[in-house]
Amino acid sequence: xxxxxxxxxxxxxxxxxxxxxxxxxxxxxxxxxxxxxxxxxxxxxxxxxxxxxxxxxxxxxxxxxxxxxxxxxxxxxxxxxxxxxxxxxxxxxxxxxxxxxxxxxxxxxxxxxxxxxxxxxxxxxxxxxxxxxxxxxxxxxxxxxxxxxx
Amino acid sequence: xxxxxxxxxxxxxxxxxxxxxxxxxxxxxxxxxxxxxxxxxxxxxxxxxxxxxxxxxxxxxxxxxxxxxxxxxxxxxxxxxxxxxxxxxxxxxxxxxxxxxxxxxxxxxxxxxxxxxxxxxxxxxxxxxxxxxxxxxxxxxxxxxxxxxx
Numbered sequence: 001x002x003x004x005x006x007x008x009x010x011x012x013x014x015x016x017x018x019x020x021x022x023x024x025x026x027x028x029x030x031x032x033x034x035x036x037x038x039x040x041x042x043x044x045x046x047x048x049x050x051x052x053x054x055x056x057x058x059x060x061x062x063x064x065x066x067x068x069x070x071x072x073x074x075x076x077x078x079x080x081x082x083x084x085x086x087x088x089x090x091x092x093x094x095x096x097x098x099x100x101x102x103x104x105x106x107x108x109x110x111x112x113x114x115x116x117x118x119x120x121x122x123x124x125x126x127x128x129x130x131x132x133x134x135x136x137x138x139x140x141x142x143x144x145x146x147x148x149x150x
Numbered sequence: 151x152x153x154x155x156x157x158x159x160x161x162x163x164x165x166x167x168x169x170x171x172x173x174x175x176x177x178x179x180x181x182x183x184x185x186x187x188x189x190x191x192x193x194x195x196x197x198x199x200x201x202x203x204x205x206x207x208x209x210x211x212x213x214x215x216x217x218x219x220x221x222x223x224x225x226x227x228x229x230x231x232x233x234x235x236x237x238x239x240x241x242x243x244x245x246x247x248x249x250x251x252x253x254x255x256x257x258x259x260x261x262x263x264x265x266x267x268x269x270x271x272x273x274x275x276x277x278x279x280x281x282x283x284x285x286x287x288x289x290x291x292x293x294x295x296x297x298x299x300x
Binding site: 031034035036037038039040050051052058059060061063064065067068071079080081082083085086087088089090091144 | 184185188189190201202208209213218221231233235236237238239240
């Protein structure tokens with residue numbers, strides 16, 4: 001078990017790598033049927049004539065799976081991972097059936113709260129890549145982080 | 151059936167309202183078990199001592215359900231809803247078990263592509279509200295949109 005991290009344990013530029021997980025066609029279709037039922041996320045044949053050119057995961061599926069990779073990674077903050085907001089979310093390339101995804105977290109900025117001495121904010125760049133090392137998602141997130149009791 | 155929309159059919163300031171859907175505690179826990187297995191998304195008792203003060207949906211669950219509200223709404227674009235990116239995503243208030251969510255889409259900006267005459271970009275503000283009319287998510291998204299053949 002990695003001990004949970006306080007703001008004081010992090011430094012700008014620090015990186016964390018997640019394990020990897022495979023997204024298969026069944027999972028892509030199942031998520032899409034529930035949350036994003038569009039032809040290019042449901043059916044490979046129908047997807048061929050679209051912008052995607054073949055079955056692709058919903059961007060929200062890639063984002064949700066990335067969250068799972070983070071929760072299982074060593075980027076464990078005291079009190080858990082509570083998003084204060086996303087400043088940018090991009091999907092430069094689709095996630096395809098069978099893609100094995102992994103995430104890297106880079107610390108961009110650490111800001112102690114002015115009003116609440118027990119917490120602060122960490123701004124991170126989360127890059128999700130497929131097995132070829134190509135970026136399928138980049139996300140800049142602000143996450144609540146506790147401060148080490150003095 | 152509402153006919154699918156081209157860039158030329160939209161104007162800045164135009165609004166679309168979705169239907170509504172309920173997120174119950176089972177759905178919150180099921181999504182969290184798969185994508186965001188943290189105590190405050192899994193167990194009401196454990197959630198009480200956290201920042202959330204009680205069971206709350208993962209922000210990615212609120213985002214994914216919002217996508218479903220959009221897909222089922224009258225905001226139907228030719229070629230479907232393909233996100234080019236999210237410029238801002240905020241969760242000002244948690245989604246709670248039993249919340250009935252609905253989304254409103256407001257057209258912020260319409261930009262024809264310079265290089266591709268058959269398409270452009272629509273920038274929208276998507277506001278997700280609970281049954282009390284409180285905002286649980288705001289999202290500024292850029293979506294690919296086709297241009298009406300001349």
